[in-house]
Amino acid sequence: MAKNISATLDLNKSVKSFHSQVAKLLEFTNITEWNGKKLREREEQIREQAIILAGQCIAILLYNLSISPKVLNYSVSQTQEWRKLNTQKHGSKKRQIVTFGNVEVTLNLPYVLERNPTSKESNNFPFNGPKIKTSNQGFCPFLKWLGMSEGITPLVWSTIAKYGAIASSFDAARSTLMDWGINVSLKRIERLTYLFGEIGINLRQSKILNLEMDHLSNSNVLKDQRVVIAVDSGRTKIRFNKKGRRSNKTNRHGFVGEWMEPKFLTIYVVNEQGKKIRTSAIPITNDGTYSGYKEFLKILEMYLENLGISEAKQVLLIADGAEWIWIHIPPLLKKLKCPLETYQLLDFYHAASHLQDFADAAFNTENERQAWFKKSRKILKKGQTLDLMRNMGELISEATGERCKIMVRERNYILKAYRRRLLKYNEVVARKLPLGSGAVESLIRQVVNLRMKGNSKFWLQNNAEIMLHLRCQWIAKSWDNFCDSIFNFFIKPQTG
Known part of the structure; x- marks a missing residue:
């Protein structure tokens, strides 16, 4: 060095x-x-x-x-x-x-x-x-x-944390930092990155506590805005130590890697043409957690309350078909007094993939499959779901064996979404709101797939939580505001 x-x-x-x-x-x-x-x-x-x-x-x-x-x-x-x-x-x-x-x-x-x-x-x-x-x-x-x-200095620390989070590895971060006159050890980069992110997690937790005590401020950022809330899950291997004695050779516990699904959210605003707005006055909010859906719901509620979701003009919740989402988030939006013009939508492209699976099982030739799929996709987008259900039912009545089971499963998936009123694509298109949850899928790719997911990568859960939180801030282009909140954390004047 x-x-x-x-x-x-x-x-x-x-x-x-x-x-x-x-x-x-x-x-x-x-x-x-x-x-x-x-x-x-x-x-x-x-x-x-x-x-x-x-x-x-x-x-x-x-x-x-x-x-x-x-x-x-x-x-x-x-x-x-x-x-x-x-x-x-x-x-x-x-x-x-x-x-x-x-x-x-x-x-x-x-x-x-x-x-x-x-x-x-x-x-x-x-x-x-x-x-x-x-x-x-x-x-x-x-x-x-x-x-x-x-x-x-603060700028050196925040720069270390930034590259520690956004680089493909801490070693890659060190190379970049050396180019900018910051020559610190690999271990120190790792420690300072996690410490910086841990403060961010603590600040998030303090906001959740303020929400629970009814002390959380309302910024009214979303007042009169058209708001999109997209939710999805990723996958990461988390490291858990084995129980029992340490190894005689290494004096360490062995560990196992288990897949965990971090849950993600992105909250953003679109203009009247349906284009995403990204300004300092109306920032994008990204975050997530490995702590399960209950903790995720607290985080989501905190952000929505803090941003002033009750003052929004329109709200769209869009996600895939995961049960926990549609059981728990719609009641939360009702609790937060979202506007009357609040829509809940199954990601259109996710629904279409189930139509493709239905077609693959229903028809013998590729031409028949594609013809039916394209026609059904248009019917679904126009909001004519009942017509689609009848057609799927007719095809099921002619099928047998394993193909019939697959067709029934895919039809029931669409039917369940219809009963939950999640297929109003025609209404959403008319209001120029997005049909897909690509924003949160892109977030998962950038946060998890490009840094935290890979061969022989096993994360401690606390470190994974910190890395997720840091990368979410960077991708939302909120890094400077995030750093300001970190360094304001050290200011604690006497009160009372």
Whole structure:
């Protein structure tokens, strides 16, 4: 690993060093030696020097902040709620902070430490005062306030977490981070990524608790909007330790990998033409969980309440035929007082796949299968489901054996969706709302299939939950807002 560069804490000196290094890189002599490879090398060298200069500038800013009594006092007030009743000032500590370009600045900062109230006084001489043992659980208010308790600046930490989440592996993330002047170990990238995401999960949980206590704020983001809620499940192998003794050779428990289905949601808005809207004022909401449908319903309710679903103009719930969805989510939408114009729809392309399976069993030739399938698909889309049911019934009456069983199964699937009023495709098309749940299927592909699913990939459930949550924020293009919420988490002024 590259050695950290000490901060100069002198802007003129840093600029002079930058100028000296870059001036040489701007020179060229024999033009015949130049090509794309040569230019690329120069680009990388100039970028490296620019990143180091940026790191030196940030180091100066941090040092100036750290020597300001006003700033230090304010940091104490902003982190007061992190201190326990028996936490006291404990002098100063030197702390090293690393920023971009591996520039390291040493700050001398006030430190607070939790004193152990159960420990006995070890020295009763009045002129020395009592000596009390400490629990060594302390922090620097300045670092806590600015989100730097991990020894790196906020932008460095959020960049590590971003690439740790969106890269194909932590090793790939490390290569990308090194290109941008962040040279940290593979283990540290992994730890910092999970820590960052864990804070996000905790913030999500606190919102759920606020919802349960009726304290959750309503942002009214969805007021007068046409809202689509798409729900689906993915698959990931989760690692579970075997019960019993550890192995004598490795001193570890063995493990088994079991498939689990994380449940996903995406909430977005479409315009009058049915096109998805993606702006800072109306963001897309993506999330999911490995904790089962009950926890998923809490997460969904929290988001819908927070976004103001009751103020929406129209709402469309679209999903596949999973029982848990249609048993539990429609009552939830009713509980949240969704508008009268709320539609529930079985994903059209999912329904069509069952028609194809019916056709495959009903007909002997490919031409007959495709002709019937195309005609039935159009009938389904027009909302003429009863006509389709009659036709399927006639074909079933002529079939026998295994083919008949398949046809009955596929007909009953469509019939069940019809009875649940999930096949109103003609009404949804007329209102220019989407017929398919492609948005959530794409989300699952990007979150799970491209990172978390693969040969020999086994995830601990907590780590899988964190990775899912992080990747959902990135894909929704909400990363900056997500990072803001993480660093606001460290601000806890005294209340009451």
